Amino acid sequence: MMVIPFPTYLHDGKWALVMSKGGNFGLQRWRKRTYFPEKEIDESWDDGYNITHLTYGNGTWVLILSKGSSQPAQLWRTRSYFPKDEINENWEKGYFITDLVYGDGKWALVMTKGTGYAKQVWRTREFYPKDEIKELWDQGYYITNLTYGNNLWALVMTKGSNYTQQWWRTRAYFPENEIKELWDKGAYISCLSQGAYENKADVPVVENKPPTIEITEPTVTRGFKVVKVPTTKVAGYARDDDGIASVQINGTTAEVNSSGYFYANVPLDDGENIIRVSATDKKGKTGYHSFTLQRSVNQDVVDVPVDVSQKRLALVIGNSAYEHGGTLKNPINDARAMKTALEKLGFTVMKCENCSQNDMKRTIDDFGSKLQNYDVGLFFYAGHGIQVNGENYLVPVDSKLEYERDVEYNCVQAGRVLGKMESAKSKINLIILDACRDNPFARSWSRSTSSKGLAFMNAPSGSLIAYATSPGNTASDGSGANGLYTSAILQFIGQSDLQIEDMFKKVRQKVISDSGGKQTPWESTSLTKDFYFSY
Structure with a gap:
């Protein structure tokens, strides 16, 4: 052959x-x-x-x-x-x-x-x-x-x-x-x-210049800063035409992404600490940068919290105006309110309202590509969601679902989002699905499928998936400006020093209370690091 x-x-x-x-x-x-x-x-x-x-x-x-x-x-x-x-x-x-x-x-x-x-x-x-x-x-x-x-x-x-x-x-x-x-x-x-x-x-020798180093965190004036914490995050950008092979900060190997953004948590001693940063390009040339942090536990000084400024990217989708399934009142309001809240918490936010299937797929793919340059990714969806044969689907506004078999071709598989986020290799990925509302398309479907909420999905390593209600159940669209679930998230997401798992416990308690026990939010998590929306 x-x-x-x-x-x-x-x-x-x-x-x-x-x-x-x-x-x-x-x-x-x-x-x-x-x-x-x-x-x-x-x-x-x-x-x-x-x-x-x-x-x-x-x-x-x-x-x-x-x-x-x-x-x-x-x-x-x-x-x-x-x-x-x-x-x-x-x-x-x-x-x-x-x-x-x-x-x-x-x-x-x-x-x-x-x-x-x-x-x-x-x-x-x-x-x-x-x-x-x-x-x-x-x-x-x-x-x-x-x-x-x-x-x-x-x-x-x-x-x-x-x-x-x-x-x-x-x-x-x-x-x-x-x-x-x-x-x-x-x-x-x-x-x-x-x-x-x-x-x-045969090639003329061209000078290989060392990488340039820009420190973005902590902010340092004239090479000096006073802090009171025992550990601080040092972050910035290393740039070189040949690409960056590695960055060292006081002997610690920093995390580096494809755009040259680097960070590491550095322990500090009492008194003066010289922070030495070195960046080596892929041809072996090394550049250097240093600055001084003064740690003092006895003065009223500026605090530099650990890991507070990860690069954060979110995609928020709200679908309300369904062409073939009636209108939902809250998803657009939910998406807009989440966008505002996330921007206050340091997220760069992409948003899509009343998306067609093509719009959703393109936006999700674009989000996955951009996420490669970020530390934290968050996907929020409010609208109709359906499970068929154990697979979860997000429903675009132009979907016409006369039969169960139409779902595969006219909706967007939730696994598409998981795959894009996992491929981006961001450190933390969060998925929030306020998408378990009753299925309005199911008049000609089998009774066993028509009333189901979303199916359980395992969260890949380093991720958390949050649902508006427990697997197989449906959630209320709510009677206020926002859905019950999103309203509870908005109440607690900006609370300082609240670890994400604890935040969702508070959300669950509030939704159970407000729904009279009819709706119980649910999470699947395999996070390996602590995460706080706000410090």
Whole structure:
């Protein structure tokens, strides 16, 4: 069998697509995810599909799967380093490399049995491996994978690939003319990638400047500040064109995100404390910054609370004006009131009112992308919510749900929100669902489904999911300006020194009291750190 790698994403912002006839494939499917699609791979393997291409670009993994490719066994691995040991180990088991790509800080390797390959070699170089290609061509090998990532070219060459002749071209522009020229010679595209070309020995030396460091917390005047707490949060930005590899604060390794934002909690001694911050770029160059904190427990001084200024992002959605299910009075009011409250608590707030399905999906995806640069994510939804077969769905205002089967196609799965937040890798994720109201769409549905509230969802590590009422029950829209549940949250969310679990206990007590015991809010939590909305 001949395996032809699919072309990849080009770094100038374009996707390059090539489609061919005669590939011996029966059916194909594709999946696009902001996280590595391991679940989608496993599901497709179970359906009889095999990976025929994997690529990464513009923050997205793209997976192509095919039936009829006659591949009896496949495996994949992801590693933060080049996976040479994994390659060598699985070569011994009869697997051969069929895809190798770098994205999102990791190498992704796909190896397959039954390719018809006889022998393989790989090379990694910081420059385009033209000499290695020529040397291996002379030994009867052909290029079957060529990709660039993490400042390395990764070349895979194979015997037994059924190729009879090969050419390569490198250009600073997309090589459309060269493609046409070689098509005329009977050649077809088998690899396409983009990366650095020259050998470092041929490149003029450019000075590698150290990273710049900006301290945003604590605020320091003229390099000096007086505090009274035993521990303080030090945060800021480290910036460098080569990217930031690590930040150290008084010997403590700080957390660093992709935008260079860093933070760490630093213990303080009584008296003068010199805070030394160092940032190292991905080429090993280090920049330094220092300032002084004076800790005094005997003066009336400014307090710097610990971890009070995490970067916080919230998405608030309120759906009231349902086109086919009647109007709810409170969700828009709830969303607007929550937006105001969260902004006072340091959240940057995205808001969507009376959203269609397309609006909801796009807004949730945008929220997930932006959340990668934040420490805390919060999703609040007020409106209709439905469970079908144990799955929870948020109902857009344009949904027409005549039958249960319509829900999957016309609503938004709550798991979509969980997936986006988990992929963003923020430290704390909070989901609040005031979405358990009676189902107005269910006249033609089965009796067992029509009256159910939301189903229980397990909270992933570092997250909390809060429901307006217990699983399987419905909640009241309320008679005031806000729903019973949101009204209680608004009462307690700004209370100082109230840990989030304790805040929701107070919310539960109030809702039970105000509803006469008919409504009991519920939470699922796997938070690993304390969280306070307000200090």
